[in-house]
Amino acid sequence: MALSFKLLDSGFFSNRCHRQNALRPLLGFLFTDRSSKWYSSYRRPGTGPDDAPSWKMNFSFKKELNEIKKNFELLKEEVQDHLKAPKGNNNLNEYFVEQMRVAWEFHSEKDLDKWVVSSDAVIGGKSEAYLKLGENNQTALLYGTLNTEVPRDGETAYSGYCAMRTKPLRRAFGRMRYYDWTNFNSLYLRVRGDGRPWMVSIYTDPYYALQKDDLYCYFIYTRGGPYWEDIKIPFSKFFLSSQGHIQDNQYELWLDKISTLGFTLGDNTNGPFQLEINFIGLLLDRTHTEEFAYEKYPL
């Protein structure tokens, strides 16, 4: 009996999700505040119950107008791009032979706005992470303190991470847009770290809802010291993980559906950290022929 109630309940919730998804292309941006609650009834220990009735949104007419304006501007851009060549590559020949591309640089606050910094503070941990421009406006400095103290909520077993991630690209009305990196086979970074290992993680298009936690990861080991170092990671080395667990069935990274790129620190060492990034580039290394570094046959 109880089970059937549960099923009904979940059916009701998923119905609501679908209805909301149907509205999303047009009005999705109006629901951004509340959508996360509708997907799951899970509540972290320590957070109070959300008793606000669902019709009470924090609705601001001015904000919504701005949103609509922004979305129509994006739409206009999209139409223009479709009629003319896309902004970055006016020359098709140039686009075909492109071998090096600087994907992210850090020259102004606007460049920093493309990134999101997070830490385990969102799960109740005590780490801190900040992102700022370097002294000569050419680099980004990610710094903070890592603290592995586990929050006392009774269910968290591990804590202590800091991360920086790009914001996903959006088209008008909240539709997703992806980077296409099929021309390249390596990621290229110029960084200056403090000896700590970091993890680069790439998030791709979650076509099925099952894939929404999938991340392709690899490590960067910094040398430390006063010199800049160049790190090249072939995309073939990235392995698939889901919710922090390496998967048994490994798949290659699909380079035409890249959503975000991020850096994570979680080396279980308490103390301050620092990572200076000059630029993040993409590279076609013609000497690299490996397609995938891990076995794909069933074990």
Added chain:
Amino acid sequence: MNYVRKLLLARELAAGLGILRRAAPRRDFPQLQGLICAQCFRAVPARSIQSSAIRARAELTSSAKSGKEEESRSGALMPFQELFEGDRKGDKDKASFTRAVEIFCQRDIRRRGHVEFIYAALKKMPEYGLERDLEVYNKILDVFPKEVFVPRNFIQKIFTHYPRQQECALHVLQQMEDNGVTPNYQTKFLLLQIFGEKSRAIRKYWRIMYWFPKLKHANPYPVPDPLPQDPIDLARFTLQRIAADLSAKVTVYQMALTDITDAGKEITQPHIVGIQSPDQQDLLAHHNPDRPVFVEGPFRLWLKKTCVYYYILRGDPLPPEEREDVIDPERNFYCPLSLDLDLDQGIWDDEEFDVDEVVEGPIFAICMAGAGDQNTLAKWILGLQHTNPVLSQVPVVFQLTPGPDELPLATDSENGEEEIPQSQHAKQEL
């Protein structure tokens, strides 16, 4: 329903409950009943009938004993805590830990409560400093009774057989993974013997054995484990790592020394170790003596869980008017100054990113010292003057940030974090 009840009754009788009823003290009775029922349903019936009488007596004595123990350790929060705290006066080392495990194994032939014991042992391992010891992990896995949890038919194989025990073994393997302990053949044989092949535990083992060797040598700058204990050896390793130049030479300018003079005053000399490459000497020799050089630091470097600090001697970036013009080969079309043709490359191949170089001053030398005060670093500069005579004419500015003592550094002693004591710094000119 009636039939089932009769069957159960018959089984209970067969398991020697009658004898127990007579023999058991009143107080222990409910506990015993529970134990025996649980055993009857789980264990193989034939075996339980055969050995019922002997076992019943054994249980009787052991439960009476454990009852006394429970009374004595009423303050314990964790099961089996007393096993690990028995020799509180003695050292917490591998011998005492393995002794605790052996005591548990000998206490009861059926290893009752082994899951709780293993969880307790896992929790106690860091206290004993054994969290990276493979032998101890194998010893802990050995506590599981063998061949009992191996699935015997296909239905047991489909569903997780003995999930609580398997999860416990997964916890053991997870702790091994977290501490970077690679299992060995003994671990495999134990897991095969306990849970059989295709169990969750052995799958976890295969996963570890696939990924650990694969990523073992992923780090291009490996850190020795354990780190050198001697601060000078540690400094030498660190400086060679960050200098990124094989021709660079490490010099020990001063050894660590503690001495008492005739006047009874104690003198402590911190160690000073520096590194400089021939290229850096060349750069410093061509440095304009009118421009100052800077001693900066301390900068942080992490070697796994250890934090060390280093100082650099650097110059300012040259102003544009003092930079030497590099004459590029395309200045003269008819008579190129140098010709660098790579015929393997197409004309469309480019190897350079379109980014501006970060403008930073040249670095002349790096050092690590036992103390970060200005006097110590001035000794380093004096030492450098032997090989770089130009330093005696160049003004040296000390730009030292507050040391890590003043920084709100989150230190924890359990991680074995090392810190080099620092003292006050000031910006002054030598």
